[in-house]
Amino acid sequence: MPGSASFDWRAFAFRPAAVWAAWGLWCVVVLVLLPLRGFEPQGPDDYMRLFEVRDLLAGQGWYDVTQYRVNPPEGASMHWSRLVDIPLALVALFAGERAALIVVPLLYLLAALFALRAILRKLGFGALATGIGLLIMPMMPLLAEQFMPMRIDHHAPQAVVGLVAVALLVDGGRVKAALAGVLGAAWVAISLEGLPIIAAIAGVLGLAYWWHDDRRLGAFLGALAMAAPAFSLATRPVSDFALPYCDILMPGHMAAFAAAAVTALALPFAPAQQSRNGRLAGLAMIPLVCGPLAFVMLGECAADPFARLDPLLEQYWHGYITEGLPIWRQPLSVAAVLAWTLALVLVGWHRLRLGKSEAEVRPLDTLGLIAVLACLYSFMLMREGVFAQWLAIPFAASLLAEYLPKARALTSPLPRIAATLACFGLATPMFVSALLKPLDPVFASDTMRAGMDAPIDLRGCDLSQLALLEKGLVLAPLDIGPAILGQTPHNIVMASYHRNAEEMHDVLAFYTGSMEQGRALADKMQPDYVVACASKADLALYRTAAPDNMANLLVSGEVPDWLEPVEGFAEGPLSVYRVR
Template identity: 55%
Template sequence: MIGRGFEWRRFVRTWQAVLAVWLAYAVVRIAIQPLLGWEPVDPDDWTRLLQVRAWLDGQAFWDVTQYRMNPPEGFSMHWSRLVDLPLAALMLLFGERAALVLVPLLWLLPALFALRAIMLRLDFPPLALACGLLIMPLFPMVPGNFAPMRIDHHAPQAVLALVCVALLIRDSRWSAVACGLCAAAWVVISLEGLPLVAVIAGLYGVRYWFGERTLLPWFLGSLAIAATALAYGTRGPLDTAYCDVLLPGHLLTFAAAALIAAIIPFLPWQDRVQGRLLALGAMGLVCLQLASALLGPCATNPMAELDPMLQEWWHGMIAEGLPIWEQSPSVALSLVWTIGLIVVGWWRAHCRGLFHQGRALPCTLLFLFALAAGGYSLLVMREGVVAQLLAIPFAALLMAEFLPKARAIASPVPRIVATLAAVGLTTPLFASALVAPLDDYVSRDGVPPDAEDFTQRWGCNYGALADLPPGLVMAPFDGALEILGKTDHTIMAASYHRNQRPMVDLLLAMTGSVDEAEAIVREYGIDYVVICGSASDVAFYRTASPNNFANALVSGEPPEWLEPALTPSNSSLRVYRVER
């Protein structure tokens, strides 16, 4: 038994343990995938697939316009080719389905290695290390982003954030350079990561403030150079008409920050804490002023100029982008529980002296960044993926502390209860599941509870439209991308904010009168009008007015200028052909 225990404790610290955990997770996910289906999960996954297909079919690398949306102009997109690269490579090597299965699972591998690196750097005991590698499925926002067919950009962002932290808590210049490179890739993929990248820069500043190694210039220099190379290399000449991607103003601010950070150590009074704090504060003020001057309106929320119609009927209904007070009880509790695990885990580790002897600063840096990510998730729910990944080490410490105590209880029933409590209280899954029944009493995904009465229990197979001659389709946002993915049709609009006019017109048609809808249909030259009565966005459109266009379509009594083109049996899908 002693020998086995010793071997187990040695094995859990090796890279082979990471591979074993990843392989077990991958096998289970692939085994259950036939029950879940072999199609992309949501509209963003469909769009990512369409983007890679278009590239492989000959569309220019720098051109990510979706020309099958609102043809012939197409839809301008802000997405990065960085996320397309692994998908395209595996599609060429193994085919489309294999790529859709493997790419999300492969993103999990560097996440697990980063978790291992964090826990080894903080010298976790073997049981805590094992828990940290195994408990990821108990964090409700994490597993779905690494599941087969989930190919949007959220997993790469979360992985890059986690790798940045693993590098941040190390002490070498090369780790700072690598951290800057990962941070650059992160903000090139999505500008939403910029606040947390700023936090990383601030934490490198904290290291300098407390007299640690001068790593801030190396991080900022790498960030400035890599962000410039990746931005121009994956997008070509930067389009300054939009605020949703890295702009020359961002890049110049990064460069200025790197230059100032390199000069600071040579300024007077840098041998004193007060002098270092004054220099860092002045640097922050200068960079903020520079960013404001260079970026203008783009220095604030890129969604600030969103059309009110889109804000009310689209953007304000996307749960993943909303703050905690707009979330269902189960999601809200999951976010709060995650922050609680970070705080309690750090406090317990501090009280037990686990992070003394040179590990106090790395643990504090991890704690502060995890706390920042948790706070960010209260404003933008999807940032909870990053927060929950960063909470795993703290949860692992708590579980490793309480689980042995629970297992040491002699009586079977108390031992079982204590064991379940040790697992349930140190992860957010069970608390979130406990309050999930309350979700039925509040809005879901922006749909008021009374709108749920309109929905039906069966879904819609948009692939049936492939039997119709190709044409321009008007369909609500949630189903439009699947139509593109499964057929040769084009669509009027999809939910991508740069293209506000066709999006607004689609919403005006669906929520307005039949006569207003006809005018829009004629203006765009629509061939087919498609609606899925069981879709949540359709249910929401129907609440606008009892006699609006969406209600007329779902009722099966369309206006005279529409004729049924396809009516699948046992489905709420309605397909109408526009009479000329």
């Protein structure tokens, strides 16, 4: 029609409104699905984060993150940071708890999409690649679930903090490198799992100083060194640093950050820094100074705290947590996701470098190096694949933008459809994971195979029924404990939080051990009720320990006389007994 203006999607793809549109589309989809998923937190950590926020708003001390409904009256010791509680508490305070559960994960996603857009713009992506980059997140298998409503654990926010930091580094400049250092400090204050990535980023900036005389390393490390103790002291009491745990940022880490920062800031003024060899020799001083300092001050905490994990906890808890295991202990489909993500980064990085000038390649190389190191770290710790897949999105989007138009240009319908599907199949890890899923049992580790072979009752357990019973202390398998806290007024003996290794051991020993061992442990733990849910994977795994152990006796109903079946729970997968 004359005078009418058609919608220019290419121009729209470059506008901030494109981020809002992509985010709004995701919000519509997930909110439509929300009633099907339910309005309860999705996992144990989501429940426990909710309790932490509830307790804070109810008046529990800012520095006190102990969960007192677990292992009462002492409570369960937690190492979590209040930094993650802040957005949840603010939204809950002004809009209610349910709004916080729904809105906060979506706000994390919005921040991630804006950071992703900044990266795509800096790399000079065209309209098609930018649009694909903003929309492709649901096709990255490790990402979508992390940003669903009711998912409020700390994994999503720390990945977003890392992504924003990388976006600042890709954009360049010392001020932005300093801001990235502040975000890096927030990451390691939330979780020490971010420490290898922070070291990797420092290494990439060190390479830039060596090769290009790029002086952002000092700004990054200086901000990191100042912000790390600030975040730690703002969210933890000084007494925490004297506890016998190795799961938080310690003075040894902070001292190493400070030493690295001082050395990096002094390097440009050292002799022979005009040459690459001189700069390389100067950079070597950083690990020589920081390494011994960290090892001396950290002592045993310099080692992997899970290396000396109790064998029972390793076999029936940690060894079965897929997200905490290395790639060689993963099901084949999960290992393929991690490997495919690295392949996307390498192939996409190579394709993007072709024909680029040195100035254009430098931000691309910053992203590529950090993405490769993040992928390699995910090989050691699977859940870090969340961060790695965010960094892989630009490379996947570039490949799709290059090959998808060629596929769509085919004239024959069947080849065109096949080529289009192949583009998406090759440029995302989703399809390789789905194809290999049936082979997981064939290549499973011993622990995983035991879990796969364990007897599972397909009927779900309605834990809210426990609310009908008089309030008491419940001995339950570790994974369902937080849900019992969320859906009932009861307290629980313990849940899966590693600082409480002795209590966790007792729970596992109760379910996996003999009737006699169960009696002795029940006398020690003094529960009012013992619960077994035959539809949960953790109890099924416990049942594989021995045919006549407590887990099997509880499910079969052939319990010793010191356990009394509770009326109303005789049928179905949920078994409840009162301790006499």
